[in-house]
Amino acid sequence: MRQGSGGDGRAVDRRHLVSRKNKPEPGGRQAFGTHSHEGLCADTKWRGRIVIMRAMPHRWKPNVTVAAVVEQEGRFLLVEEDTSDGLRLNNPAGHLDPGESPEQACVREVLEETAYDFTATALVGIYLNRFTRSRTGDDITYLRFAFAGTLGAHHAWRTLDDGIVRTVWMTPDELRSCADRHRSPLVMRCIEDYLAGQRHPVGMIHTDASVLRGS
Secondary structure, three states, rough: OEEEEEOOEEEEHHHHHOOOHHOOOOOOOOOOOOOOOOOOOOOOOOOOOOOOOOOOOOOOEEEEEEEEEEEEEEEEEEEEEEEEOOOEEOOOOOOOOOOOOHHHHHHHHHHHHEEEEEEEEEEEEEEEEEEEEOOOOOOEEEEEEEEEEEEEEEHHHOOOOEEEEEEEEEEEHHHHHHHHHOOHHHHHHHHHHOOOOOOOOHHOOOOOOOHHHHO
């Protein structure tokens, strides 16, 4: 760490010093240069002083996931997966990867976990859920985008994702009767919202081209 004197004998971290050339013109607003931080007020009057910037604190972020709600003849497609808490039921679901939209992530996850092609036809809902891992005690929050859709070709030659034991088709009543085996409360909540007719256009989720660039 490069340090110097703050004028009163205290050490000053020069990485957080604001350049004097950024001071405002008389009566004007602060003109931020390359060393500015968003935490500063644009109306700050420097009066020629050196200002020590506070470091940006760690920002909490949820884990973004996607899930598919697929119904055929009154039954829903689920996956049975091996977890640290034993075998659990989940919608075909997984994490959003860099360089893809939520819709693309859902198509990929369905293929990887069930070996089916998937076409998203509607957004069922956006859900927030907090979860504590029983083995590690990790406190995790998930932000889930759930899509309704239809299945296409089945690629029986594909090996299912790690941890996925098999795919199963279950009625709503069968699912309600085994809530203790659900991976999270969102498994049933997504299906209940689907059964209630909740649908939103897939296009309401906008993914900027900058996300997909280089993917």
